[in-house]
Amino acid sequence: MTEPAKQAEQNDRLVFLGCGGARIVVAKQIRASGGIWFCLEGTQFLVDPGPGALVRMTASRHRLDPAKLQGILVSHRHLDHCGDINNMIEAMTMGGTQPRGRLFAPSDALEGEDPVVLHYLRPFLEDIVTLKEKASYELGKVRFSCPIRHRHRGEVYGFRFEVSGLTISYIADTAYFPELAEYYQADVVIMNVVRYKVSQLDHLHAPEAEELARKMRPKLAVLTHFGMTMIKAKPWQVAREMSERTGVNIVAASDGKKIDLSQYHQ
Numbered sequence: 001m002t003e004p005a006k007q008a009e010q011n012d013r014l015v016f017l018g019c020g021g022a023r024i025v026v027a028k029q030i031r032a033s034g035g036i037w038f039c040l041e042g043t044q045f046l047v048d049p050g051p052g053a054l055v056r057m058t059a060s061r062h063r064l065d066p067a068k069l070q071g072i073l074v075s076h077r078h079l080d081h082c083g084d085i086n087n088m089i090e091a092m093t094m095g096g097t098q099p100r101g102r103l104f105a106p107s108d109a110l111e112g113e114d115p116v117v118l119h120y121l122r123p124f125l126e127d128i129v130t131l132k133e134k135a136s137y138e139l140g141k142v143r144f145s146c147p148i149r150h151r152h153r154g155e156v157y158g159f160r161f162e163v164s165g166l167t168i169s170y171i172a173d174t175a176y177f178p179e180l181a182e183y184y185q186a187d188v189v190i191m192n193v194v195r196y197k198v199s200q201l202d203h204l205h206a207p208e209a210e211e212l213a214r215k216m217r218p219k220l221a222v223l224t225h226f227g228m229t230m231i232k233a234k235p236w237q238v239a240r241e242m243s244e245r246t247g248v249n250i251v252a253a254s255d256g257k258k259i260d261l262s263q264y265h266q
């Protein structure tokens with residue numbers, strides 16, 4: 001590998017394995033639903049491995065190797081966020097022949113009447129951590145926290161990641177509430193924006209995402225996890241118009257989209 005290529009390989013970056021969300025889009029795979037792969041200071045981890053995460057990761061033009069993951073984070077137990085969790089544990093640990101890796105998930109994804117992580121796979125993991133509101137964690141060289149419990153069915157957390165000179169927030173499924181802006185302040189903010197127009201659903205809608213961008217003024221905001229109404233409205237167009245109105249750099253994720261984060265470092 002040449003020096004510049006090697007440098008690029010080491011850069012902080014993320015790949016959207018899928019930008020689809022909610023039931024119809026995921027059921028019909030109108031957009032892929034594999035979650036987001038992160039590489040921060042060389043620590044690789046996967047957030048919200050929805051249906052197809054393993055297939056998207058291994059087939060990706062970015063050639064992502066599940067056996068190099070150090071961890072998997074699940075924001076909540078809905079299938080569009082964890083449908084592939086068991087496949088990913090198996091892939092990360094080479095079918096359990098190489099126990100390794102850490103899993104972070106809310107309590108109702110792990111215990112209770114209807115947990116989503118199979119018990120026979122659990123010994124394959126180095127560690128299983130139950131996420132708690134306001135708690136902080138370390139994974140490799142990454143520090144992260146779950147700033148606030150979300151307003152969404154079940155126990156749901158987003159994440160705020162930190163490495164030297166860079167903060168990244170992931171606002172997972174939630175109904176809008178104004179404090180989100182303060183809790184998720186970061187250089188780069190990823191928002192799950194399921195719906196285009198405001199409704200009663202416990203999800204973020206485009207006008208609410210715009211309001212958050214206006215308040216937070218990140219260096220980059222990325223919209224993802226689109227339901228049908230967002231897809232019909234053309235997410236890249238929605239993002240461009242939001243950028244024009246707010247003056248914030250806002251882009252829409254797409255399936256397989258890679259974002260080099262090095263330019264957002266302080």
Ligand SMILES: [Zn+2]
Pocket residue numbers: 076078152173
């Ligand atoms: Zn959900």
